[in-house]
Amino acid sequence: MSLSKTRLERVWPLLPGLAALLVTTLLLLAMGTSPVDAYSAMWQGAFGTSARVYSVLAFLVPLLLAASGLLLTFKAGLWNIGIEGQIIMGAVAASWVALRVQLPSGLQIPLELLAAMAGGALWAALAGVLKTRGGVHEIFGGLALNNLAILFTNYLIAGPWQPPEGGSFRGTQPFGAHALLPLFENSRLSLLSLALAIVAFAGVALVLTNSHWGLRLKALGQNARSAFLLGVSSNREMLLAMAVCGALAGLGGGVRVLSWFDSLRQSISGGIGYLALMVVLLAGFRLVLTPLVAFFFSAVLNGSITLQLRTQLHSALGDILTGVLVLLVLLFGNYERVRRAFRRRRSQADG
Amino acid sequence: MDSTQLIAIFGSILLQSAPLIIAVCGETISERAGVINLSLDGSLLLSALAGFAAALLTGSLLLGFLAAAAVGAVFALIVAFGSLHLRQNQVAIGFVLAMLGDSLSAFLGQNYTRLPGPSVPAWHIPLLKDIPVLGPILFRQDAVVYFALLLVGATWWFLFRTRAGLELRSAGERPEAAFTRGVAVRKLRYIYAVLGGALVGIAGAAYSLDVKIGWAEGHTRGMGWIALAIVIFGGWSPLRGALGAVLFGATKALATVLQRSFPQVALVAFNAVPWLLMILVLVLVSGRLAAPLLARAPAALRRPLRGLLQAAPPAALGQPLDDN
Amino acid sequence: MQVQLNTIHKQFGSLVANDEISVQFEPGRIYGLLGENGAGKSTLMKILSGYQQPDRGEIVLNGAAQHFASPRQALAAGVGMLYQEPLDVPVFTVLENFLLGRAHDGERPQQSAKALTQLAGRYGFQVDPHEHTRELSMGERQQLELLRLLAGGAEVLILDEPTTGISAEQKDLLFASMRTLAREEGKTLILVSHKLDEVQELCDYAYVLRKGRLVGGVQLPCPNQELVDLMFDELAPRPARRQPASGDVLLHLQHITVRTPRLELEPVSLQLQAGQVLGLAGLEGSGQELLLRACAGLLPLSGGSLRLGGQPQPDWDYPRARQHGVAYLAAGRLEEGLIAGLTLTEHMALVSNAHGLLVDWPQNRQLAAQHIATYQVVGQPESYIENLSGGNQQRFLFAMLPQNLKLILMEHPTRGLDIRSTDWIWEQLDQRRAQGTAIIFLSADLDEIAARSDQIAVFSGGRLLRSVPAAETTADELGHLIGGAL
Amino acid sequence: GGAGPSGEGFTFGMILVGPQNDHGWSQAHYEGGQYVVENLPGAEMIVFDLLNPADKPEATLEGVVDEMVAQGATLIFTTSDEFEEDTTTVAAKYPDVVFVNVSGDDALTGEAPANLSNVMGRMEEMKAIAGCAAALTTQTGQLGYVGPLINHETLRLTASAYLGARHCYETYRGESGDDLQFTVSWIGFWFNIPGVTSDPTEVTTNFLDTGVDVVLSGIDTTEAINVAGQRAAAGATVWAVPYDYLGACDNAPAICLGVPFFNWGPDYLAIAEAVVEGNWSQSWLWNGPNWDDLSDLDSTSVGWLNGPGLSEEAAANLADYISKLASGEVAVWTGPINLQNGTPYIAAGAVGTDEEIWYLPQLLEGMQGPSQ
Numbered sequence A: 001m002s003l004s005k006t007r008l009e010r011v012w013p014l015l016p017g018l019a020a021l022l023v024t025t026l027l028l029l030a031m032g033t034s035p036v037d038a039y040s041a042m043w044q045g046a047f048g049t050s051a052r053v054y055s056v057l058a059f060l061v062p063l064l065l066a067a068s069g070l071l072l073t074f075k076a077g078l079w080n081i082g083i084e085g086q087i088i089m090g091a092v093a094a095s096w097v098a099l100r101v102q103l104p105s106g107l108q109i110p111l112e113l114l115a116a117m118a119g120g121a122l123w124a125a126l127a128g129v130l131k132t133r134g135g136v137h138e139i140f141g142g143l144a145l146n147n148l149a150i151l152f153t154n155y156l157i158a159g160p161w162q163p164p165e166g167g168s169f170r171g172t173q174p175f176g177a178h179a180l181l182p183l184f185e186n187s188r189l190s191l192l193s194l195a196l197a198i199v200a201f202a203g204v205a206l207v208l209t210n211s212h213w214g215l216r217l218k219a220l221g222q223n224a225r226s227a228f229l230l231g232v233s234s235n236r237e238m239l240l241a242m243a244v245c246g247a248l249a250g251l252g253g254g255v256r257v258l259s260w261f262d263s264l265r266q267s268i269s270g271g272i273g274y275l276a277l278m279v280v281l282l283a284g285f286r287l288v289l290t291p292l293v294a295f296f297f298s299a300v301l302n303g304s305i306t307l308q309l310r311t312q313l314h315s316a317l318g319d320i321l322t323g324v325l326v327l328l329v330l331l332f333g334n335y336e337r338v339r340r341a342f343r344r345r346r347s348q349a350d351g
Numbered sequence B: 001m002d003s004t005q006l007i008a009i010f011g012s013i014l015l016q017s018a019p020l021i022i023a024v025c026g027e028t029i030s031e032r033a034g035v036i037n038l039s040l041d042g043s044l045l046l047s048a049l050a051g052f053a054a055a056l057l058t059g060s061l062l063l064g065f066l067a068a069a070a071v072g073a074v075f076a077l078i079v080a081f082g083s084l085h086l087r088q089n090q091v092a093i094g095f096v097l098a099m100l101g102d103s104l105s106a107f108l109g110q111n112y113t114r115l116p117g118p119s120v121p122a123w124h125i126p127l128l129k130d131i132p133v134l135g136p137i138l139f140r141q142d143a144v145v146y147f148a149l150l151l152v153g154a155t156w157w158f159l160f161r162t163r164a165g166l167e168l169r170s171a172g173e174r175p176e177a178a179f180t181r182g183v184a185v186r187k188l189r190y191i192y193a194v195l196g197g198a199l200v201g202i203a204g205a206a207y208s209l210d211v212k213i214g215w216a217e218g219h220t221r222g223m224g225w226i227a228l229a230i231v232i233f234g235g236w237s238p239l240r241g242a243l244g245a246v247l248f249g250a251t252k253a254l255a256t257v258l259q260r261s262f263p264q265v266a267l268v269a270f271n272a273v274p275w276l277l278m279i280l281v282l283v284l285v286s287g288r289l290a291a292p293l294l295a296r297a298p299a300a301l302r303r304p305l306r307g308l309l310q311a312a313p314p315a316a317l318g319q320p321l322d323d324n
Numbered sequence C: 001m002q003v004q005l006n007t008i009h010k011q012f013g014s015l016v017a018n019d020e021i022s023v024q025f026e027p028g029r030i031y032g033l034l035g036e037n038g039a040g041k042s043t044l045m046k047i048l049s050g051y052q053q054p055d056r057g058e059i060v061l062n063g064a065a066q067h068f069a070s071p072r073q074a075l076a077a078g079v080g081m082l083y084q085e086p087l088d089v090p091v092f093t094v095l096e097n098f099l100l101g102r103a104h105d106g107e108r109p110q111q112s113a114k115a116l117t118q119l120a121g122r123y124g125f126q127v128d129p130h131e132h133t134r135e136l137s138m139g140e141r142q143q144l145e146l147l148r149l150l151a152g153g154a155e156v157l158i159l160d161e162p163t164t165g166i167s168a169e170q171k172d173l174l175f176a177s178m179r180t181l182a183r184e185e186g187k188t189l190i191l192v193s194h195k196l197d198e199v200q201e202l203c204d205y206a207y208v209l210r211k212g213r214l215v216g217g218v219q220l221p222c223p224n225q226e227l228v229d230l231m232f233d234e235l236a237p238r239p240a241r242r243q244p245a246s247g248d249v250l251l252h253l254q255h256i257t258v259r260t261p262r263l264e265l266e267p268v269s270l271q272l273q274a275g276q277v278l279g280l281a282g283l284e285g286s287g288q289e290l291l292l293r294a295c296a297g298l299l300p301l302s303g304g305s306l307r308l309g310g311q312p313q314p315d316w317d318y319p320r321a322r323q324h325g326v327a328y329l330a331a332g333r334l335e336e337g338l339i340a341g342l343t344l345t346e347h348m349a350l351v352s353n354a355h356g357l358l359v360d361w362p363q364n365r366q367l368a369a370q371h372i373a374t375y376q377v378v379g380q381p382e383s384y385i386e387n388l389s390g391g392n393q394q395r396f397l398f399a400m401l402p403q404n405l406k407l408i409l410m411e412h413p414t415r416g417l418d419i420r421s422t423d424w425i426w427e428q429l430d431q432r433r434a435q436g437t438a439i440i441f442l443s444a445d446l447d448e449i450a451a452r453s454d455q456i457a458v459f460s461g462g463r464l465l466r467s468v469p470a471a472e473t474t475a476d477e478l479g480h481l482i483g484g485a486l
Numbered sequence D: 001g002g003a004g005p006s007g008e009g010f011t012f013g014m015i016l017v018g019p020q021n022d023h024g025w026s027q028a029h030y031e032g033g034q035y036v037v038e039n040l041p042g043a044e045m046i047v048f049d050l051l052n053p054a055d056k057p058e059a060t061l062e063g064v065v066d067e068m069v070a071q072g073a074t075l076i077f078t079t080s081d082e083f084e085e086d087t088t089t090v091a092a093k094y095p096d097v098v099f100v101n102v103s104g105d106d107a108l109t110g111e112a113p114a115n116l117s118n119v120m121g122r123m124e125e126m127k128a129i130a131g132c133a134a135a136l137t138t139q140t141g142q143l144g145y146v147g148p149l150i151n152h153e154t155l156r157l158t159a160s161a162y163l164g165a166r167h168c169y170e171t172y173r174g175e176s177g178d179d180l181q182f183t184v185s186w187i188g189f190w191f192n193i194p195g196v197t198s199d200p201t202e203v204t205t206n207f208l209d210t211g212v213d214v215v216l217s218g219i220d221t222t223e224a225i226n227v228a229g230q231r232a233a234a235g236a237t238v239w240a241v242p243y244d245y246l247g248a249c250d251n252a253p254a255i256c257l258g259v260p261f262f263n264w265g266p267d268y269l270a271i272a273e274a275v276v277e278g279n280w281s282q283s284w285l286w287n288g289p290n291w292d293d294l295s296d297l298d299s300t301s302v303g304w305l306n307g308p309g310l311s312e313e314a315a316a317n318l319a320d321y322i323s324k325l326a327s328g329e330v331a332v333w334t335g336p337i338n339l340q341n342g343t344p345y346i347a348a349g350a351v352g353t354d355e356e357i358w359y360l361p362q363l364l365e366g367m368q369g370p371s372q
């Protein structure tokens, strides 16, 4: 094996991206749409005006918060699919404060954000306890809790929190202005939340690279049994990782109700949690890539709104593009493994 | 509620459980061979669409089921290829495919939304259908239900009573041992993952062509995850898995009945039942609870209880092959 | 069947595991294959049995060159291998394991069961076809594997360290059957072992490998020293064992019982003094593991009481045990103890200081380097632990043990290690012992138990059969005891 | 309207909460938009469907409107009460664009800026006709109603169906209204959301298993008629009445008794023409049917179309009922009407006012199923 990389090896990481582009281009052609028009519509939709850019950033905030949290749980070897529910419960908790507490903005908003974090943390801890004490794999516990969180929101907005004119099932009545995050230039972007997301990500990065806790999580994720024997209290660290991830996700949910919307709505998250999982998978759990990928996802999704309006194509196209991309990167992103797989195939008689 | 109504309800429960039973059998086969196909939710959706669209376009139900099976098989093939050849994490691939199947079905299904289309005709089996109680429940159904029931028996028999089944299980339990005995582990894992995936595909078509006829975005969303949980509840046995699927269907039917009997209880409470049930059941069969429970049970009860409660996954489930 | 291996070459990356090895095995004879850890014995045998393919070289059976793509092909050609850890499927029944991979030609399971019991009878083995394999002892599982290979038509039988973890009776039975196979049935037998005495007792001829090369063949029996000289460059003389310190009672177990779904440990009472070494003997699954893990706090006591240094410990668990200066080293190093994916430095940081918020990487790196030097670990602070050899992993595990421990609990502390590493480890333990650390260990190697313990507890079927001072017993006697004979 | 104005250069936006082909609520609006395109030559429609947080968490009404305005839309329909508030906000942002929110009441209450109208169809009587058709057909005397979620609108529509059913059961079949069983099962939303709502397929199945032989759908989608059609094909004697989309009977024509539907085209066209001609003014429209021809798609805002499953005799009786409703001889909401908990609501002989009907607080006495 030579030390210098071959040319193929160097361009390899770009190939899945190109392949994903090819797949979507073929889909576009099959639907009779000009790919150039489609991609330029997407670009316009994401970056065409400053308002679009703010929208991309506003959508990025909860996504980045959730993805940052997931970096922690993945490090600990946990598949926190319940993140969707944690976002929702963060939104619910923030809404509770927004609806029930009357304080000056300077106190109200921090209280709402803290409540959001507590709500998400609690819901995550529940999935954690189900795993550590109940032996329920976090994928299934999390999934069930996601649906329960959605049902709980529906119950609230159709029941106790319905607006005075009656439950329309759309959401609660709008929160007072003092309870909402200040918005940047008439957009849905709250600079405060963007700053919080960046701080959260930086904090996670510090934890993972330089802290004892991060090291313990890594140990836990690599080999829970050994970590336990080396003195890592596996249950406690797992719960803690879940709770911190849930807190960040919950904060994202809080930001959703306090800036993107102005009230608690049904499906307040709408899959942002699942999207965050895809972000982290595409980033390959790498710190530096995570915010970039999150930004890319946010841009693609926002772009696909314009795509749909200009070409009248189904906007699931954006999801497909990202999905195919993640799949291809997962499958073929690692040059070494691909090379070995195909070499082995040639040399091995056994199927 | 009189007895004919009860019988009718049981018949409907069986019909509504049929796709779950088929999917659970498929996934059980795959996992027994060592491959977790986590893509079930997306795979069910896309195959439901494929089955409906193919049957609608060709007018042939059989082609519908075949198309669906092909879609399920392709999904499973991707999982198998990713893990067996490229040595990537099965769970990650499966999860992404679950998401992708969802959005692909939404995109490709736009022009099929809620179109009237073909459905599997009822087929009452002569003589058997007249058996009191059992006749109406078991034999006044359609081909999908009969297929599901036969599949459960056939899967069980294949897994536990044939040499091929023995080899299948050895690939999921101890691939190194299987390899030394000449079992082509990798090949078997491919075959059974794909076979299991094809069955999942058939389950998808069973929804769109029989149990919930037609197509709409998110038509079967959630059922894939439920099926995966039932495989665990079923302790990787098709019999217990089928029982789990029927119990699940029964609980949902009960919730529908109860909703009407207790109008004062919030609707969400009933819609929460399946998810609460999922958690409860998984806690119950998990080692954490089952083991101490068993240790405390009277000796006479211990064996049957263990059969019902304890479920160890195939030992090499989800692990890549260690080929030198 | 005559076996010839011609210039077999096998490389893993840059590491040459087998370097142009040529050997010959004749029918009707029993061969020993010797060498230190990593000498390449298993690799050579895996190549012969079709588990791995050589980079170069050929296998010749009775004059015909062969190519094996899989163990199945090798067995079809007459070569079967018995691995140290039996390669069977524990959840299967005995019969299912026997059937798996067996050519059947429409044979019904009942017929196969009959064939199995008949074959077993021929070698004095007793098998119940319908029992679950996981309920069997290590020796019985080995017998089953042997029968499977014979039924598959093996003419050449390779046994890789087959005598760890089986009772003296089973060992005698195994050796007797090996002799029958060679002398009466004309089969070719190859025994891979670290135990020179066994090789001397059983084999006619020994090949010795060192660092991937064949360094010689010796007609047996011969003086042990001759073999040792071939195997190692030089070997430090075995240090004399220090006398047991008679300290205060450190650990006091009163009627403790432990319950697991599979096995219950009947009440055990024991006392252990500071500096004392207690060896636990018993077949795998006889209860000694339960006792050891209960002492470590890894299994809850279902009855009885545990005192440490005179203090009763009602809520004994692993974190508490660690706090009280109890260390536990499990058998599977990379499964339970070390963490693949972490570097040596990261391991140091993990155990050194969990209090501060941020890790001081330079300091931990230095610490790792220190330990590497002190414990003679072949590796760098940046090495990933899984890339170290087994012996070096074991050394690093010892390096991570805190100072001033009260009690060290070990499972198979030297399993799979060669004589040199084994001696080194016991030397380390001896030093700890001199400082008052008590040791409890279990081992499948009865020689090790007899040689290293002060006191020996023998277990059978979940019961403490007998506790004797080491001076009053021998490995041989232990071998008979663990089989259940009082 | 071939004689109408030209739509050359006119672009309007159509924002839908569900998929544009749901065979229900959203498709009805979409087709209303297409009706405009067909009748206003040259007009262009930009559609954005599935605007809801579950399907498109990244999209907002404002963002979609921004883009539509950028593409030149001068009229935008926001076709759900979910969009009510956001429509008010964007209407203020784009005072030169006309907004029409469906089913809201901001134009009535005065909360809306001057460029915002509301439209809704008067569906109550059509629901009563649907109930009547069911009552005329049932053999078991048991009707099942698959309801969406509980709010004022759905309560009054469900109750209207019941009142129509009861009236016809007594008047044309000579039975006692108390013998008619009318059971409501709410699924929790306008359409099935797996895992969140009850599954309408299962709800319908359960109805048919427990003696109901006519199911009425109050939800946007077609599960009820699908299941009934499947049962009928297997030999059962059952019927269904779908809801709100004209073509819904197609899913199982043989057992479809008819469909009460929204027909947005004429109203949308009138609004579009007014915008093109520059004489549009704010209004709150709650338009009823064209009683002369309930299925004249060029004139009626809501309607009823007999299905092939309706027997001749039942059709005749139904026609009689319709004519009496048209003439005002019979009113659906004629007292005595008691609430489900027994509280008198509308006195004997009195006819419910619009307000009483609009704000019905619970189901009626004689109906089974939750009111809260």
Ligand SMILES: Nc1ncnc2c1ncn2[C@@H]1O[C@H](COP(=O)(O)OP(=O)(O)OP(=O)(O)O)[C@@H](O)[C@H]1O
Pocket: A224, A225, A226, A228, A232, A233, A234, A235, A236, A237, C297, C298, C299, C317, C318, C319
């Ligand atoms: N990796 C592991 N392998 C085996 N057993 C484990 C492992 N992790 C935890 N356990 C078991 O789970 C139990 C609790 O573990 P742990 O000490 O990590 O939790 P904890 O949070 O400290 O619990 P508590 O708060 O109840 O003390 C321990 O008794 C231990 O035996």
Ligand SMILES: Nc1ncnc2c1ncn2[C@@H]1O[C@H](COP(=O)(O)OP(=O)(O)OP(=O)(O)O)[C@@H](O)[C@H]1O
Pocket: B324, C012, C015, C016, C017, C035, C036, C037, C038, C039, C040, C041, C042, C043, C044, C389, C416
């Ligand atoms: N699959 C593998 N990949 C990489 N290196 C390997 C592999 N198998 C063996 N080796 C290396 O090859 C060398 C020879 O290993 P082998 O197992 O043959 O030694 P051995 O003589 O059997 O040792 P032991 O006495 O410890 O069993 C060792 O250094 C080992 O680490």
Ligand SMILES: [Mg+2]
Pocket: C041, C042, C043
């Ligand atoms: Mg070896």
Ligand SMILES: [Mg+2]
Pocket: A316, A319, D055, D056, D057
């Ligand atoms: Mg989407």
